[in-house]
Amino acid sequence: MNSTPPIAGPSTRPRRVELAALRQRYETELLERVVPFWTRHSPDRENGGFWNCLDRDGSLYDRTKYGWLQGRQVWMLAKLYRTVDARAEWLDLAVSGMRFLREKALRPDGRLPFSMTADGRAIYVQRKIYSECFYVLALAETARATGEAAHAREAEEGFERVWSWAFDWTRVGRPSFPGETPKRSLAVPMILLNLIEELHDGETTRHAARIEECLHLVRLHVRPEERLVLETVGADGETLDSAEGRLLNPGHAIEAGWFLQHWAQRLGRADLSAEAVRIVRWSFERGWDAEHGGLFYFLDAAGHSPLPLEWSMKLWWPHAEALYAHLLDYSLTGDPADWEAFRRTDAWTFTHFPDREHGEWLGYLDRRGEVTHRFKGGPYKGCFHVPRALWLCWRLLQKLEASAALIDDSRT
Amino acid sequence: MNSTPPIAGPSTRPRRVELAALRQRYETELLERVVPFWTRHSPDRENGGFWNCLDRDGSLYDRTKYGWLQGRQVWMLAKLYRTVDARAEWLDLAVSGMRFLREKALRPDGRLPFSMTADGRAIYVQRKIYSECFYVLALAETARATGEAAHAREAEEGFERVWSWAFDWTRVGRPSFPGETPKRSLAVPMILLNLIEELHDGETTRHAARIEECLHLVRLHVRPEERLVLETVGADGETLDSAEGRLLNPGHAIEAGWFLQHWAQRLGRADLSAEAVRIVRWSFERGWDAEHGGLFYFLDAAGHSPLPLEWSMKLWWPHAEALYAHLLDYSLTGDPADWEAFRRTDAWTFTHFPDREHGEWLGYLDRRGEVTHRFKGGPYKGCFHVPRALWLCWRLLQKLEASAALIDDSRT
Numbered sequence: 001m002n003s004t005p006p007i008a009g010p011s012t013r014p015r016r017v018e019l020a021a022l023r024q025r026y027e028t029e030l031l032e033r034v035v036p037f038w039t040r041h042s043p044d045r046e047n048g049g050f051w052n053c054l055d056r057d058g059s060l061y062d063r064t065k066y067g068w069l070q071g072r073q074v075w076m077l078a079k080l081y082r083t084v085d086a087r088a089e090w091l092d093l094a095v096s097g098m099r100f101l102r103e104k105a106l107r108p109d110g111r112l113p114f115s116m117t118a119d120g121r122a123i124y125v126q127r128k129i130y131s132e133c134f135y136v137l138a139l140a141e142t143a144r145a146t147g148e149a150a151h152a153r154e155a156e157e158g159f160e161r162v163w164s165w166a167f168d169w170t171r172v173g174r175p176s177f178p179g180e181t182p183k184r185s186l187a188v189p190m191i192l193l194n195l196i197e198e199l200h201d202g203e204t205t206r207h208a209a210r211i212e213e214c215l216h217l218v219r220l221h222v223r224p225e226e227r228l229v230l231e232t233v234g235a236d237g238e239t240l241d242s243a244e245g246r247l248l249n250p251g252h253a254i255e256a257g258w259f260l261q262h263w264a265q266r267l268g269r270a271d272l273s274a275e276a277v278r279i280v281r282w283s284f285e286r287g288w289d290a291e292h293g294g295l296f297y298f299l300d301a302a303g304h305s306p307l308p309l310e311w312s313m314k315l316w317w318p319h320a321e322a323l324y325a326h327l328l329d330y331s332l333t334g335d336p337a338d339w340e341a342f343r344r345t346d347a348w349t350f351t352h353f354p355d356r357e358h359g360e361w362l363g364y365l366d367r368r369g370e371v372t373h374r375f376k377g378g379p380y381k382g383c384f385h386v387p388r389a390l391w392l393c394w395r396l397l398q399k400l401e402a403s404a405a406l407i408d409d410s411r412t
Numbered sequence: 413m414n415s416t417p418p419i420a421g422p423s424t425r426p427r428r429v430e431l432a433a434l435r436q437r438y439e440t441e442l443l444e445r446v447v448p449f450w451t452r453h454s455p456d457r458e459n460g461g462f463w464n465c466l467d468r469d470g471s472l473y474d475r476t477k478y479g480w481l482q483g484r485q486v487w488m489l490a491k492l493y494r495t496v497d498a499r500a501e502w503l504d505l506a507v508s509g510m511r512f513l514r515e516k517a518l519r520p521d522g523r524l525p526f527s528m529t530a531d532g533r534a535i536y537v538q539r540k541i542y543s544e545c546f547y548v549l550a551l552a553e554t555a556r557a558t559g560e561a562a563h564a565r566e567a568e569e570g571f572e573r574v575w576s577w578a579f580d581w582t583r584v585g586r587p588s589f590p591g592e593t594p595k596r597s598l599a600v601p602m603i604l605l606n607l608i609e610e611l612h613d614g615e616t617t618r619h620a621a622r623i624e625e626c627l628h629l630v631r632l633h634v635r636p637e638e639r640l641v642l643e644t645v646g647a648d649g650e651t652l653d654s655a656e657g658r659l660l661n662p663g664h665a666i667e668a669g670w671f672l673q674h675w676a677q678r679l680g681r682a683d684l685s686a687e688a689v690r691i692v693r694w695s696f697e698r699g700w701d702a703e704h705g706g707l708f709y710f711l712d713a714a715g716h717s718p719l720p721l722e723w724s725m726k727l728w729w730p731h732a733e734a735l736y737a738h739l740l741d742y743s744l745t746g747d748p749a750d751w752e753a754f755r756r757t758d759a760w761t762f763t764h765f766p767d768r769e770h771g772e773w774l775g776y777l778d779r780r781g782e783v784t785h786r787f788k789g790g791p792y793k794g795c796f797h798v799p800r801a802l803w804l805c806w807r808l809l810q811k812l813e814a815s816a817a818l819i820d821d822s823r824t
Contacts, residue, residue: 053655061716062655113589121591173587177525179533243465243474304473305785309776310721312784364721366778372724373717 014339016404022346023397029354030390035080037360037376038073038383039089047119049100050093054377057358061375064123067105067112069382071134074098075198076383078141080391091145098142098151101135110161111172115379127174132162133191140199159199163210166192182235183244189217190256197262204266211263215272218256222275227282228301229253246301250287251318254280254295258325261332277333280325284341287318292368293348295319312367316381319349320361320389327393331400361386426751428816434758435809441766442802447492449772449788450485450795451501459531461512462505466789469770473787476535479517479524481794483546486510487610488795490553492803503557510554510563513547522573523584527791539586544574545603552611571611575622578604594647595656601629602668609674616678623675627684630668634687639694640713641665658713662699663730666692666707670737673744689745692737696753699730704780705760707731724779728793731761732773732801739805743812773798 041058042050044065052069053062074097081090104120105112112131113122125131139155142148165171166188193214196207204211220237221230231247234240257280264273287295294314298306305311326342329335352369353361355376363381364373375381453470454462456477464481465474486509493502516532517524524543525534537543551567554560577583578600605626608619616623632649633642643659646652669692676685699707706726710718717723738754741747764781765773767788775793776785787793 055716064654113591115591117591122589123591123593124589125587175537175585177534177536179525179527179529179535181535242476304467305787307790309725309785312778313721366724367784372779373721375717378719 013334013404013407014400016401016407019397019401019404023394023401025350026390026394026397030387030394031084033354033359034361034387034390035383037358038387039093042073042377042383043093043096044100044118047100047104048096049104049120050097050383052377052379052382054375056355056362056374056376058376063118064379065116065118065120066379066382067101067114067116067131068134068380069377069384070097070101070105071112071131071138072384073382074101074138075134075141076387078138078145080387082141082145083395084391094138094142094145098138101138102154106135110158125173127169127172129162129165129169129172129188130191132158132165133195136162136195137198144201155199159195162195163192181240181242183232183240184217184220184235184237186218186221186229186231186249186252186256189214190252190259193218193259193263197259197266202262202266211267215260215263218260219275221253221256222279224278226301227278228286229256229279229283230301243300243304243307246304247306248283248286248299248301249297250283250295250299251297251315251321253283254287254318254325255321257283258321258328261325261328265332273332277329277338280322280329281337281341284322284326284345288344289314289367294352294365294369295322296367313372314352314365314367314369316353316361316363317385319345319353320385323349324389324392324396327396331396425746425816425819426812428813428819431809431813431816435806435813437762438802438806438809442799442806443496445766445771446773446799446802447795449770450799451505454485454789454795455505455508456512456530459512459516460508461516461532462509462795464789464791464794466787468767468774468786468788470788475530476791477528477530477532478791478794479513479526479528479543480546480792481789481796482509482513482517483524483543483548483550484796485794486513486550487546487553488799490550490557492799494553494557495807496803506550506554506557510550513550514566518547522570537585539581539584541574541577541581541584541600542603544570544577545607548574548607549610556613567611571607574607575604593652593654595644595652596629596632596647596649598630598633598641598643598661598664598668601626602664602671605630605671605675609671609678614674614678623679627672627675630672631687633665633668634691636690638713639690640698641668641691641695642713655712655716655719658716659718660695660698660711660713661709662695662707662711663709663727663733665695666699666730666737667733669695670733670740673737673740677744685744689741689750692734692741693749693753696734696738696757700756701726701779706764706777706781707734708779725784726764726777726779726781728765728773728775729797731757731765732797735761736801736804736808739808743808
């Protein structure tokens with residue numbers, strides 16, 4: 001359990017033809033079925049930025065815009081422009097979204113609304129830091145895509161602001177009450193790790209101490225003896241004796257796993273890499289529904305009923321995150337267990353989420369896998385998890401295909 | 413549609429034997445299966461007040477206490493003591509809960525926590541008024557049960573405070589943002605109507621103008637041409653073109669229906685009575701799941717997917733509210749449609765929610781009626797909707813049984 005997972009022999013590796021078919025499927029899904037849904041239906045030509053509430057066929061069912069999703073879509077389109085294909089359409093939309101956020105939604109105190117009117121007036125500002133995190137992602141990636149120095153500077157400034165808030169949310173207006181137990185959320189160090197990676201394109205020295213701090217904080221949530229990752233722990237990482245302290249969010253832990261794995265690779269740390277693999281495997285084992293397939297949204301570590309009413313639902317994003325996490329781990333370990341986990345996730349995901357008629361993925365299924373919500377975009381679902389996972393998997397499948405070609409060639 | 417529903421002839425009325433069996437079932441459920449669950453498992457003998465997070469068998473799975481539920485349980489037990497049976501156990505527990513709230517949980521500004529530690533220290537204070545509403549209910553009913561004049565006075569003071577906050581939640585700390593659409597929630601006038609009814613035991617003159625205002629505000633949510641009740645409308649009652657503006661909460665509207673009906677009866681208003689009947693009928697027609705039975709939690713008036721992830725779940729409380737609303741309407745209209753609605757709700761409810769092994773009801777089922785959460789008590793489920801509905805129905809069934817006895821006797 002504490003050693004690096006063993007490398008499997010070449011006989012268990014998928015052959016080139018299988019990898020080529022997968023690579024082709026991910027490429028088609030990303031470039032022909034998912035991204036076009038958003039470029040076709042989401043642009044708000046009048047105000048700039050993107051419509052978020054898009055029904056199954058792309059039609060608009062609500063004009064509210066959501067801050068997380070605006071920033072995430074800017075990031076995604078700028079990333080595709082810079083790493084896949086320099087299409088003017090992608091850059092123009094990213095720039096439109098960036099301008100909307102920067103000129104219409106950003107508030108004087110550096111806060112971004114969670115929800116806003118079509119022209120950017122705040123409807124609600126969360127007492128959380130996520131809108132601002134995704135704003136920094138958007139700035140950093142558009143800065144690279146456009147060469148705009150002001151955006152790069154503002155991304156760094158925005159990151160400093162987010163960091164100054166991140167460990168004390170009273171700074172973003174959260175009140176403090178005498179009966180509260182000091183606690184830590186997995187989400188905070190996770191998103192900071194992703195933010196630092198994106199801020200300087202994976203550069204490891206600029207925020208070295210902060211990277212170490214966040215890696216430490218993520219690891220406070222890991223319980224090797226129980227093979228699980230807790231969503232919330234006490235201030236010193238202790239287990240809290242409450243429903244909140246027992247809550248598991250397997251998809252979130254799996255996402256944390258690949259964030260950690262990226263840093264393990266960048267920093268060249270085998271121990272961290274092995275731990276990241278275990279985090280993904282444990283969360284997948286624990287989160288997979290043996291009866292109906294798919295990953296549960298929430299679980300309780302002691303088997304109580306989780307308090308969230310939607311705990312047994314199957315959401316698109318844990319499956320998207322698991323696809324990439326397993327594939328990444330397989331690419332590093334060569335272990336058939338990681339490949340099997342990827343194929344199992346891939347099979348369930350592709351038979352349940354993609355909409356063959358209108359493109360993009362449905363987001364919300366009940367425990368049995370039946371669609372409960374027909375929309376493609378809503379307050380928490382936008383142009384992010386699906387295209388990000390497809391893009392990451394596609395690039396990795398290209399590499400695996402290339403190495404398989406060498407191996408296959410050497411066999412003949 | 414605008415006339416009082418026709419009174420059905422005696423031939424369609426349920427016979428005395430059917431009413432007697434129902435009355436007996438409701439009595440047993442209330443007094444032998446539901447109330448004992450709470451008196452046995454919920455008392456916190458050390459701190460006073462009640463444990464709220466009770467698992468299926470009554471065992472404690474979290475020590476957090478919830479403000480809504482503390483006040484509601486005090487109200488329920490004091491009500492049972494005063495109207496059913498002067499059992500010392502019920503009064504003692506009500507007094508213990510009242511003392512816990514008044515001495516340990518109440519804050520100097522008159523606010524009550526939503527969640528708190530076992531000894532009453534605030535974990536979270538909502539920017540809403542509901543904890544305080546249920547505190548006033550508890551004060552008013554314990555004042556009547558104990559004759560404690562200080563409680564009666566504090567109930568009136570507490571009500572004045574709630575009223576001063578009710579139509580402007582910035583007074584309880586809710587921020588205001590420039591993009592917000594001024595809007596009205598059905599919940600506010602509804603709960604105020606219930607509060608005024610409970611405050612002086614149905615007396616109609618003390619807050620006459622406020623009763624009229626709340627009746628007017630509830631009616632702003634009713635759309636006769638579409639046969640539905642909107643949860644949220646604009647400041648002047650206009651329909652909002654958004655997911656929020658289209659949201660239906662059938663169980664909530666049904667509960668509003670019987671709150672209105674109580675006032676219609678107390679004020680002797682036939683038009684209001686007929687409107688209250690229609691509100692219940694429309695919400696029941698709209699909310700009933702033709703495929704799997706039971707009432708949906710949320711719907712969208714235009715048929716879009718409601719945004720809440722749990723929209724298709726079947727919760728205990730809409731069914732509890734519908735039982736009493738239909739029975740009350742039947743007792744007034746004599747219309748077989750209301751009786752049929754009561755029997756349909758009763759059949760689905762009693763085959764799905766009650767726990768025959770440990771007492772009380774399960775609270776959360778999926779759309780198909782399968783249990784998703786095994787606990788009996790949680791942050792929003794306590795000793796309230798189930799015993800209140802059983803108590804109200806039982807009393808009404810006693811009256812219906814008595815009149816049926818007269819009719820049946822006159823037939824022989």
